[in-house]
Amino acid sequence: xxxxxxxxxxxxxxxxxxxxxxxxxxxxxxxxxxxxxxxxxxxxxxxxxxxxxxxxxxxxxxxxxxxxxxxxxxxxxxxxxxxxxxxxxxxxxxxxxxxxxxxxxxxxxxxxxxxxxxxxxxxxxxxxxxxxxxxxxxxxxxxxxxxxxxxxxxxxxxxxxxxxxxxxxxxxxxxxxxxxxxxxxxxxxxxxxxxxxxxxxxxxxxxxxxxxxxxxxxxxx
Numbered sequence: 001x002x003x004x005x006x007x008x009x010x011x012x013x014x015x016x017x018x019x020x021x022x023x024x025x026x027x028x029x030x031x032x033x034x035x036x037x038x039x040x041x042x043x044x045x046x047x048x049x050x051x052x053x054x055x056x057x058x059x060x061x062x063x064x065x066x067x068x069x070x071x072x073x074x075x076x077x078x079x080x081x082x083x084x085x086x087x088x089x090x091x092x093x094x095x096x097x098x099x100x101x102x103x104x105x106x107x108x109x110x111x112x113x114x115x116x117x118x119x120x121x122x123x124x125x126x127x128x129x130x131x132x133x134x135x136x137x138x139x140x141x142x143x144x145x146x147x148x149x150x151x152x153x154x155x156x157x158x159x160x161x162x163x164x165x166x167x168x169x170x171x172x173x174x175x176x177x178x179x180x181x182x183x184x185x186x187x188x189x190x191x192x193x194x195x196x197x198x199x200x201x202x203x204x205x206x207x208x209x210x211x212x213x214x215x216x217x218x219x220x221x
Contacts, residue, residue: 012196014055016203017048023210030213036085037155037210043078044206066111069120073107076127079163083134086156088141099130121174128171135164155209162205169198 024041027033050071057064080103084096107123115122138160142149151157173195 011055013199013203014048014052016200017044017051020203020206020210021045021048023207026210026214033213034155036082040082040159040206041210043082047075065117065119069111072124072127073104073111073120076124076131077104077107079131080127080134082159083131083138083163086160087134087138092137092141096134103127103130119174125171125175128167128174131163131167132171135160135167139164153212155213158205158209158212162202162209165205166198166202170195 021041021044024037024044027037027041054064054068054071057067077100080096080100084093084100087093087096103123103126106126107120110123111120138156142151142157173191
């Protein structure tokens with residue numbers, strides 16, 4: 001792999017995040033709109049800017065471990081908050097509320113006192129399991145519905161599908177991060193490319209989540 005191609009891969013993630021944010025702006029031209037999509041749009045703006053900053057810093061060989069730890073902790077916490085708003089049953093919402101109160105505290109303790117100066121695999125893997133579990137519960141709720149739902153035009157379906165796929169795949173990658181550092185460079189580069197495409201798929205699912213509502217309204221007009 002050439003030096004130039006490596007550089008390009010560092011820009012793919014923030015570009016994909018930026019496209020997802022631009023797609024999210026469509027919610028301001030539609031009524032009614034799901035409440036969670038409004039603050040999801042704001043989150044995507046900050047997320048795309050932070051992704052750009054982190055990738056530029058990493059490309060310049062600067063240490064971004066602490067910032068990356070805080071960023072992933074905030075992202076997972078927000079996504080749990082988002083899933084809490086998507087899930088319908090009050091009992092499940094209550095459980096996720098308790099998780100939202102406890103997970104960031106555990107993550108900060110892990111970053112500041114346990115896994116200091118390294119990637120926070122303990123809290124990240126726990127976050128993966130929590131998000132995957134919440135997404136599975138969302139799909140279980142869908143199966144329990146007594147009426148049919150056009151999933152193609154459901155933003156929550158695309159958001160949960162993207163989160164489920166992304167965190168199911170990145171769980172083993174980050175969970176075995178320490179062991180992977182001992183692998184040959186060519187393997188690490190290929191794993192990095194896989195991680196980039198997983199991120200692109202995640203932001204693509206977010207983009208579709210916003211655009212699918214546009215198609216719905218046009219078909220109704």
